[in-house]
Amino acid sequence: METDSTTHPRVVQDERERCQATGDHVEYVGMRVDGTPVVLNLTEHERLSPDRSLDLVRHSPAGFDWGYTGSGPAQLACALLLDYTDDESVAHQYYIQFRDAVVSQLVCDGPADCWHLTGADIDAALSAFQDHHTLTPDGGKPSPSLPANWSAVSRADRTVFQRRDIDHYVVLAEGSEEWLIILCAQGDRAYPAPLDHRTLPVGTTPAPAVQELVTESNNLVEPEEEA
Structure with a gap:
């Protein structure tokens, strides 16, 4: 055979x-x-x-x-x-x-x-x-240092600031020697696309850089007016 x-x-x-x-x-x-x-x-x-x-x-x-x-x-x-x-x-x-x-x-x-x-x-x-997992809006708490259309969400390995009106995020992650702060957009992607970023030494407070990127996002796309 x-x-x-x-x-x-x-x-x-x-x-x-x-x-x-x-x-x-x-x-x-x-x-x-x-x-x-x-x-x-x-x-x-x-x-x-x-x-x-x-x-x-x-x-x-x-x-x-x-x-x-x-x-x-x-x-x-x-x-x-x-x-x-x-x-x-x-x-x-x-x-x-x-x-x-x-x-x-x-x-x-x-x-x-x-x-x-x-x-x-x-x-x-x-x-x-x-x-990595897709970033999805999950509520979060308003931050007094950010505009009303943003909220802060704490994750195990990073902090994510999310826009409530569109899918913009500021992701704050700590590296070995510096902060990596990224403004990104999800859209229909499986992983957020970076729009802008900042890197800072770990000893530097990241709050001003976060605020800069939040402002940049709001300037790129104006926030929706609340009814």
């Missing part, structure tokens, strides 16, 4: 192990060639193109960049996630976080004057993003 080799248990197991090994060794490298950003998928021995990611989001038709939060890094973040996961929904959902957390930190250094990013790095970042 003939056996279909593609469904033989040993063949299936070998294929799974091969795919796992391939994923574990995926590596991307970025460099500047005559000032032009170039990104290579070393595993596939090919240059990463923005074309496929541009069908998903169009931040930078001119190409990729890295080392800051902007349109070029956003396009690269989307292209990397799309190339690595081959999943448009994952790339679209997480590319902004991936840009802010990973691509903005990439620096060309070392003897080869380039950066390296592995599949394990990407997996770790995606895992961290998936641990």
Whole structure:
């Protein structure tokens, strides 16, 4: 009796192990060639193109960049996630976080004057993003130091100031050496999109910076008048 080799248990197991090994060794490298950003998928021995990611989001038709939060890094973040996961929904959902957390930190250094990013790095970042939860309005208490359309909500790891009329938030989180204060908007995203931010030494009171971002939000979109 003939056996279909593609469904033989040993063949299936070998294929799974091969795919796992391939994923574990995926590596991307970025460099500047005559000032032009170039990104290579070393595993596939090919240059990463923005074309496929541009069908998903169009931040930078001119190409990729890295080392800051902007349109070029956003396009690269989307292209990397799309190339690595081959999943448009994952790339679209997480590319902004991936840009802010990973691509903005990439620096060309070392003897080869380039950066390296592995599949394990990407997996770790995606895992961290998936641990975050969507911010949703949950009441909160009015603060005498904030306008009437804002309330404060204490969380286990951060304090969130929420607008009552639109989905703007000021998130106050303490890092190892500084406060990170972010004005962001939820919209239909799974994770808030940053609009502006402040960083301050931990020894500095964050209240004035929070008030600045609250005022900025109210200036961007005027509060609704109470009936």
